[in-house]
């Protein structure tokens with residue numbers, strides 16, 4: 001595997017190798033000196049055409065912990081604003097002798113397009129509504145850390161499924177690992193092809209919570225909405241919002257996750273997001289080690 005474009009292309013063995021490599025990098029990150037020389041000969045460009053906090057910073061930290069040279073590109077302050085194309089932009093960055101490109105783009109398939117046209121390794125850091133593979137890897141790794149083997153475990157993905165690349169990558173990954181997967185959202189926020197993904201569908205958030213071992217809650221992606229009929233944020237919060245009392249009422253352990261950024265008071269109340277049920281900041285912490293593993297393994301294929 002030369003690129004990480006999506007979860008769909010990974011085998012269970014690839015995923016297990018990423019997880020066992022992540023275990024090793026988690027150990028490295030506990031040491032006083034958190035750095036290893038593994039990628040000291042490589043230069044990596046983080047090319048972001050969409051906003052990001054967690055993914056961009058954790059890729060940059062992962063690259064620096066592996067001793068790579070790092071350059072960061074943000075479309076909003078670049079010559080993209082003067083009309084330069086995606087391919088020209090990346091070819092120009094590569095002309096500066098860059099070995100790997102981490103790309104986030106609003107168009108589904110942008111990383112696949114690049115991978116066909118350039119020599120560098122390409123890592124998908126989120127392509128439109130399509131996939132966000134490293135997010136799914138860090139989500140599954142964090143679930144496994146908390147509740148063990150995911151085979152047979154019940155995972156509910158609750159929120160805006162239609163516009164979410166996190167939902168799709170999570171579904172692909174969790175199904176590969178043998179989990180039972182449910183999506184829970186208003187009917188207007190489900191993709192038309194949901195029936196082909198092998199997941200249960202629920203529209204009652206209390207029933208979804210009662211069913212699952214893990215609730216992975218997604219935000220409403222206002223920036224991607226093109227449909228006219230849609231619940232308002234107030235309606236969404238009223239019927240689908242999750243608070244701590246709903247989780248406590250289950251009277252059994254439930255793991256609460258969210259990839260971030262959270263819209264507090266919409267999909268999650270603050271008392272739920274900050275409760276003992278939540279592993280949201282563990283997800284962020286694991287993101288660095290997971291991305292170190294992905295970068296390290298791809299570098300080994302060079």
Ligand code: CP
Pocket residue numbers: 051052053054055056126135259260261
């Ligand atoms: N989870 C995630 O992708 O967050 P960012 O958009 O901040 O990178």
